[in-house]
Amino acid sequence: MRRRPGEGLRDRLRRRDPGYRLVRRAARLTVVASLVFYGCRYGLGDVTLATYALFGTVATGSFAQLPGPPGQRARTLLAALPVAWSLVAVGTVLAVSTAAASAGMLVVGFAVAFAGVGGPRLVGLANALQLFYILACFPPYRPDSLPARLAGVTLGVVLVALAEVALWPDPAPVGFPQRLAGAAGGLADLVDALADVLVAGPGAAEAAARRRARAARLLDGVRMSRLPVTARPTGAGRRDRAWRDAAAAGQEVLAVAGSLASRPDLPGSGDADLAGVLRRCAASLRRAADVAVRRPGAAAGDEPEWAGALPPSWRAAGPVRLRVDAAVRTLVDQVGTFATAVRIATGPGGRHGPRPPAPGPDPFWYAGRSTWSLYRRQFRAHLTPRSVYLEGAVRLAVALAAARVIAGVVNLQHGFWVLLATLSLMRASAADTRTTLRPALVGTLAGGAAGGLLLLVSPERQAYAALLPLALVLAFGVGPLLGLGWAQALLTLLLIVVFAQLNPASWQLAGARVVDVAVGAVVGVLAGLLLWPRGSGGELRRTAGAYLVTSGRAVERTVEALAGTADPRGAVDAARRAEALATASLVQYHAERHDPRLSHVDWDAVLAAAHRASHGGQALLADRRPGALAPWPGPAAALAARATRLCERYADLASQVARARIDRPPAPADPTGDVAREVHGLVRDGEDRPAVLSLVEVDSWLADLDGHLRRATATPP
Template sequence: MRRRPGGELRDRLRQRDPGFRLVRRAARLTVVASLVFYGCRYGLGNVTLATYALFGTVATGSFAQLPGPAAVRARTLLAAVPVAWALVAVGTVLAVSTAAASAGMLVIGFAVAFAGVGGPRLVGLANALQLFYILACFPPYQPETLPARLGGVTLGVALVALAEVTLWPDPAPVSFARRLAAAAAGLADLVDALADVLVARPGAAEDAAHRHDRAAQLLDEVRMARLPVTARPISAGRRDRAWRDAAGAAQEVLAVAESLASRPDVTGSGDADLAAALRRSAASLRRSAEVAVRRPGTPAGDGPEPVRPLPPSWRAADPARLRVEAAVRALADQVWTHATAVGIATGPRGRRAARPPEAGADRFWYAGRSAWSLYRQQFRAHLTPRSVYLEGAVRLAVALAAARVIAGVVNLQHGFWVLLATLSLMRASASDTRTTLRPALVGTLAGGAAGGLLLLVSPERQAYAALLPLALVLAFGVGPLLGLGWAQALLTLLLIVVFAQLNPSSWQLAGARVVDVAIGAVVGVLAGLLLWPRGSGSDLRRNAGAYLAASGRAAERIVEALAGRADARPAVAAARRAEALATSSFVQYHAERDDPRLSHVEWDRVLAAGHRAGYGGQALLADRRPGALAPWPGPAAALVARATRLSDGYADVGRQVTRGRVDRAPPPAEPDGDIARQVHAMVRDGEDRPEVLSLVEVDGWLTDLDRHLRGVSGSGPPR
């Protein structure tokens, strides 16, 4: 049976536009833009009001890419209105001269772009906010029109916000919380299967392997590089920090589970006590999954329970059982961290979850901090030339300021279009920007030719008024579906249709559009060639290498702190800063074209090795006070020596990563003796303090770090 042509068209459209989001947005934008433009231009007869109402609509309806469901996006747009007022006012005042407007463009261009450090909402608003200043900073210098300009912007933004929730609202996207809840449920199934492995249930090993693959697949869905930009919890606020910690702890649960499952003597090595401990951890993961999908801000109950005391049977355990015991306890620690972080992310502001009675360093230092202090800290961390956020902000600000200078000096008729082209076509690397040049120019030329022909055939304003809804649908609905060339062609046609109604126009308007886009694109290419032309590639190598070295140092200091020899806090803080830079570089790298020079490094493994050192070590330090290993100086000294060798290995691999190729595995950081056997001997000789098992836990963690580090060089098992 043949399908109807309409069904085939819908299928093709669904493939290009899942959920019909572009179609919905184009429909909303067409309705609102037509309404405000017709009402202001023809109903009120106010050209300035019509111009700013239309561009306020287009800026927030098309250029803004905001996260969350429709109601959240609407609130974000309304909250941005005062910022838009300020940018329009500053642009209106600085339009007095080219020099003032260009200097303002440099400062505001950087400030607005760099504000994206604060989170996805600020990233999504950046281009729209840039447009408000860009439009206002061009002649004619008319400060007396400021009330009309602000009124137009307010009208446009308010109607877009209203349309978001009333006109064909988009289906709510899959939130990070739901993705993480699914991953936690998958981990719970894996941990239950490991409990069956411990008690040697028939078929448990195969079941655990299958559940491991499923859990790893679900956890892959919460990696930052795999998420849409608007779904990443990257803001400096308390909730997003807690979500990141919850995801990090979930990754650690998987890593410890992998380590536990890879032990050759694990099957049948446990008893009912250890199996019950694993099942309690699985139940806690499932509770966390339920809490994660609750509405944020609702009560979370009494919070997760701390790790339970060891069963009395541990004193009779052999070395193999001690290793399993330590791994189970480490897994329970990470489950508690995950549950606590989820509680902070979903709980009311200022809520602090209960901590274990023997807590050490505070993993959740941010829970009681003000939003202002958290954002200030995040911005300060990225005020470095190693930050891709800083580089991108400087690159864009210089390009926009240069384009404003050219437009003012040459006295272009529609200089606004020059900056619009630079903003729209510029990418994070010179090569990516160059790839946009040809289709953009061809598309603009085609659109300009069609618009010029239209101006020659029908110069009457009424014709363009009738064409406006069609031009809006084509520019914002059809163009993005067909590619950059079509998008530029149809946007050019739309701008000609709009400006033909604002002022008397001739066919030369089409030529001006082509020239302006060409100038703006060339400015963007030159800025990309002069300022960090390789994009995030070199930053990724440098920052990932520094992250490995900092993680190795942190691991060494953590073991020294547990042995009572050092303060680990400075090294841990340095590793956190290095992680932020490396992660942002990695995320930016995935947004660019593949660089063959970076294909020699498994970047996921690099970040996993750093993550295991940082998060695993912080969990050990959080639940044990500094000096916890000091009562047993011999084994503690052996662990410190091993941690030092591992730190050297991390630094060595970090230097190789910085060069862009890892072709040499570091020397193995073999233990100085069998720690588990030493602990077993001490227990047999009368040692009855449960804290002695921490020696085995630290030893297991260091073994896992060595495994992850070898995975980076390809000589170890994949993560």
């Protein structure tokens, strides 16, 4: 079948720009930028107003990458206006000298970049906010022009916000709640299948295996490293923390359900009552999924309808059935954690659900905290040289300040372009920055040559006024689709078209653009070579190792706390802090070109092992008082000794991860099943307290951690 003309082009465009988001943005930006520039430059005859209105439009319309639907993005832009005003004002005042402007650039560059710790909206605004200070901090030093500058920025930002919702608005993106709801549905199907396996026997095991694989794929889609930057719930506030905890609980549900599904003695080992508990868990997961996406009829305050106690038939069970009962009880706890986290994320502020029995750690400690205290805590956690956020902020601030010094000392024409090049081309690692250098310089040279030729052929300002819409479409619509070299070439052409209308220009304007981009790119490369040149790779080794060590200690302290001999809170808090740094390093690592020296480790499996230890222990402590195992000192002491050996194995893996090479086979796993047989003997002798099953739950959790350690030490795919 023959294709109609243009059909192949449309197919390629769909592949490069799904949903035509880039095309929509370029169209909105072209309309708004043309309107403000023509109105201010030719309608009002004010060059300053036109300059700041245009760059306010470009900064927020192109450099800002904001999450959420159009209305939310528009509100974010309007909320950022006071920050933009303050940066323009500070830049205007500090433009008095190169020293003042460069010192201001160092402070502003760090503060704005490090603010990304607070969440994806701040990350998305960072480059736009940097531009407001950069533009204002260059000569001429004219404090009297500040009202016109602020008016121009306000006009540009407000019109971009209006265009977001009124001009070809983007379709609402698939957000984290929708992804998590899909994963919860997959988990519910898996739990239902496990109920079938319990009562139906081997015939239902194949369906359970298929559903397990599907649930794993869906949950993989809510991992931070798999999500686009704007879709990650990395904010410091209560909602984002609750979404992260819900995702962690989902991973725990999958781990427990997976361990159940892989048991050869599972088919036919249960009864109708136990299967009913699993079906109620599946129903609770589906209700939580409805709450997450706010489906009609879903009430955020509903308690999940599952029984907290197992059926009384467990008292007549053998060791196999006791292990199944203990796993189901753990599953029930994790489903409750998932549902509670979803209610916190979607409901009003305040406490949801009962507090854990003191003095254990509170998994939802943030539910009643103020937003300000949560943000302060998150920023303080990343004020360490081990944070990739802090490293990136320091690297960028030093590069921008150095570029500002060079532009001022050498007195480069249009020195603003030097810092724009540094901001646009700098990457998190020296290797990635070097990769951008060649196409950027070639593209800039090509665009400068085309612009210089244009200035020679037609120096009249009217010609550039007519070319402005076309140059905007090419720079922001076509360039990003074709790659970095084309993007730089077309951006260079756009800047020449704009500046030829602001001031008298000659072909030398094109040469100044090429020189400025070359200087800015070289500054970025040198900063990358001198400051953490390996990007996140070095920190990933250190933070992943620290997370393994603290998680191993948390395992040891958790079991000792349940045995009544230790306080787990310090170890749990340390594991939480290490998790934040390790997760940030892993997310950044996946965004960079991978270092071959780090390819000998399956980093996702390593962090999964640490995560299972940390969050599994928190889940055990959430619903059990410290000392819950103390009535049975013999089995409790055996479990504590096993946890100590597991802690040592976590520390051994951490020492290998720190070298980015796993070269020692894992130690033999401790035998399982003895605790279940002991508990069976206790029950047979008259023990009728359901809490005795906690011994089997802890035993199963430790066995699962052995499996995670073995997967982490396997050869990476």
